[in-house]
Amino acid sequence: MKQIILVLMETYRRQVKSWSFILLVLSPFIFIFVSLGFGYASSRLGDNTSDRVAIVSSNRKIASQFRYDKKKTTLVYQTKKDARKALDKEKIAGYLVLEKRNGQFIAKYVGEEKMDSEQLKEFGQLLQQKQQELNIQTAKITSQQLKSFSKQPILKQKIIAKGASDATIKTISFVFIIFLMYFILIIYTSAIAQDIASEKGTKIMEMIFSSMPAKSYFYGKILGTFAVIATHLLIYTLGGGLCYFIMPKLKISQGIFSEYQDTINKIITNLVSINLLYVLLGVILFTILAALCGALVVRPEDVSKAIQPVMYIVMLGFFGALTLGQDSNNLIVKWASFIPFLSSFFMPIRLIYGNVSIFQLLLSLGLLVLSAFFLARYVGSLYASLILQTDDIGIIKSFKRASKMK
């Protein structure tokens, strides 16, 4: 066991320290940070003085009263002429001319484009408020009358959280799971096959096998790769968790989060369930098969050819589940949910749609676990014969010879 752990640690250390792993793990975070950076930069650029609106009035007091936002407005231009010049030189986005005539405020906006809707709303409210004050002053009404005038009708709103329908949530959940599977398998099946193929050509394997049984080395290797995948997923889970708690507090994402909070919670519930076990067992099973393929070739450059059968099964599961995923009652979905390799893609669909009995679930899980166990044992028993062959005799012959040598 100690030797298996040593191999596990060595495999883990070697892969986790590699630049390809670091870049792979960091790339989504880099993408998010770059996107946020762009967002921040564009919002900073949005503070440009040329986007401001000049408030112009013959009465300075009125002009300053109507400055609804200090950042978005300016009082620098005091006459229409100055403001027009500034507009022509694109120093401002437009200007508001304010006049008070016969107890009424008159405002006119001049600009090359319509006034920004948000600013228009802000300014409109301010204008309304100032006119109200002026009206009260002109009408000379008592405080009691004012109170009566101030009464507002009551309008109650009951907001029903906007979220996705149940069917959409289920679709999103299973699509997410099969994409996750596909993503992990595409990356790691090739990685382990490549790793094993590059070791195969070296005599150091004989030194290792003279220190421990080849099958133990194989188990250590598989577990090491699985630990790398687990680390990868853990980092994404932590990153996702961090986003889950931070994003609702950020101004930029607050809106979307509050709108879809319920949907997100339901999707997370669908993901963090027995489905995750299917993903993990599926990954182990495919990793073992990929390791076998890697051990069948002599040159690392032949790995892509050797790993094709694995890729075909992955694609069959992925595209099959994607196509048939909407209908969990489909006979193919039902059958495929029991077939090891495919069950990791198809059973989550049935689980998400609640279309599977406990017995069927246990049967499918049992088959998956047994397949992983027996495949690992079988490949482990062949491993020395596979790895110690260095003749380039083709994949099938190599497999046959290893079975004979075993």
Place this chain on the structure above:
Amino acid sequence: MLKVEGLEKNFGNKKVLKGLSFRANSHEITGLIGKNGAGKTTIFHSILKFINFDGKILFNGEPITKDVYREIGYLPEERSLMPKLTVFQQVRFLASLKGMSVREIRKELLIWMDKLEVKGSPDDKIKSLSKGNQQKIQLICTLIHRPKLIILDEPFSGLDPVNTDLLKEIILDERRRGATIVFSDHDMTNVEELCDKLIMISNGEIVLNGEIQEIRLSFGSTKIFVQTNLSMEQLQSIDHVTSVKKTKYGTYQLDIEDEKYGEEIFNIITGGKYVKTFDQQPPTLNEIFKMEARR
């Protein structure tokens, strides 16, 4: 002691090893020789349990199990290490599989690097070392845990004469320590110089097994080295002489049908007169190897 009994191995229908039995003792060096493809590597792979086989292989009375693995040091035929690792990382990985602690490995590595005159430090990357030094590091990986059974598959290949001598010294040291050493080599000079015992394999069978001198003598002293005034033609015409060769030092080498004709040939060549050299010897190991390999 390594005991191999009735070792058989088939690859499909092909019988590669045909019931071999031999012993290799502690404090002894046993040479395993044979033509390419004779089955030497298959024997090593069977001892190391890389492959399944029929028969029995015991070390100190026990079958080769996980526990016995710790007592084995194996140097494969070709040299190869993990080039991206440092010397320490490489040795640490292999030595910890043999059960050594990191502290022991660190201490022993320095001792061995000094002993084998490795130029470089434990923190150097394997790929930065010369081929010869990489070979030495691989030897350190084989011997650092002081194994009781040492298997060396052509350990001298690619070494210069200075490093060959250094390695011979190390192998002799290990024998003095009490290890059971089995090694294969195509250079019979090395085998003759180092081995106490010899096993020759041909077509999956043992054709020679015993102490080197005994094996040589068993072929009879059919070789005569002589310095004489007689010509090549005269020597060839002597009865029971099968061939005559002239060495570059002027000595004639005669092969005779049987050692019993030695005295008769001596009398003919000397004719009662003085000759500088007349030496009747058994064939060399190299010649025995060639003879047996051709059969």
